[in-house]
Amino acid sequence: MICAATSLSRVDLLVRPETPVDAAAAARLQSYAQRRIAREPVSRILGSRGFWTFDLHVSRNVLDPRGDTECLVETCVSLLANRSGAPLRVLDVGVGSGAILAGVLTEFPQASGVGLDLSREAADCARENFERLGLSNRTLVLEQDWREPLRERFDVVLSNPPYIESDVIETLDPEVTGHDPRLALDGGADGLDAYRSIASLAPSWLKSGGLLLVEIGCSQSESVTALLDAGGFEGIETRQDSGGRDRVIQARMRS
Ligand SMILES: C[S@@+](CC[C@H](N)C(=O)[O-])C[C@H]1O[C@@H](n2cnc3c(N)ncnc32)[C@H](O)[C@@H]1O
Structure with a gap:
């Protein structure tokens, strides 16, 4: 500051x-x-947050991207290392500021992607960040609910969905409750609403054999694994973040 x-x-x-x-x-x-x-986060005061290898503009109406989410980008980069030359279509579900999609696209110059978000402010913020990072020609941002059908199937689907239990939100730090949008936090009564949607919808978003990566809360591995298993995914594994907490689940669409 x-x-x-x-x-x-x-x-x-x-x-x-x-x-x-x-x-x-x-x-x-x-x-x-x-x-x-008064407990306003530094990123809100400065309007900017360092993520992966770049700075993101953070508007008032998007989730402040967290360092933990870099674990999802890192997992994606390591799993796709052998695809470095091939074209790749990536979908970011709940794109927010654009952090995840920007992280992956900056690592794979031949990749392009779609980010979607229900929030108009989030969609605008993601567009602005893609423009600043020179990614506009490889991205399309859609302002829509993830339950609306998509016309395309993707090689990779990434998501950091809202996953906090509704009742828990008010108990979080004022930096979160006072500044992160509720739409970005609220995962319903048990925190799993978004994963139920993703488990049932992701098969229609992915190409056969496609990769799904979702961020999870550190106690959600078992429940989200069960949902993805019931949704017909295979190779389901949990990855830990740099603090050793469960953070990302990877899964593959059956070929
Ligand atoms: C936890 S935030 C993640 C933002 C960003 N991907 C990140 O990691 O920093 C979840 C995002 O999902 C969006 N969202 C919530 N419900 C949605 C829905 N039904 N359809 C599309 N997007 C939704 C929110 O607006 C929010 O931007």
Whole structure:
């Protein structure tokens, strides 16, 4: 926040910490600090969040992309390493700021994809981020419910759906309850509503043998595995994030 308020670089701060700042910069920093004391996340104050290898614009109406979600991008990159030359069509269900799709497309120059989101603000934010990252010509953002049919089948489907139990939301930190949109958090009474939809709909989104990767809450591995198993997926495995918590489930459409 100091760098953003003063235009000093991190190196300036380290090597010349005594550099005086003008009154306007000091006032800006004071206002940032007051907002942070009121539990507004830094990414909301600055309108930007570092994710994967880039910075994303974060508007007021999208989920603040989390570091944990990089586990999904990482899993996708490792599973598709042998596809580096082949064209790849990717679907991001609940695209939000565009974090996941942007992460994967920046790693696979021959890949292109569709991001969809029910929220118009999220769709606008994803479009803006794809434009900033030079990905507009490889992306299409649809403002629609994931229950609406899609005209195409994809090689890969990725999703970080809302997965918090409705009753738990109000108990989370003020940074979350006061700033992340409820539509991005609320997974219904048991947190699994979105996975039920995905388990039943993903077979119509994927090509045969296609890859499904979903982010999960750290206690949801067993329930989501059961839903995907009942949905006819195979090779279902859970991956852990860098903190050792269950974070991503991978599965394949039967060939
Ligand atoms: C947890 S956020 C994930 C955002 C982004 N993919 C990320 O990882 O940062 C879930 C997203 O799903 C969207 N969403 C919720 N219900 C939806 C529905 N029925 N159809 C389409 N999108 C939906 C929300 O608007 C939100 O942007």
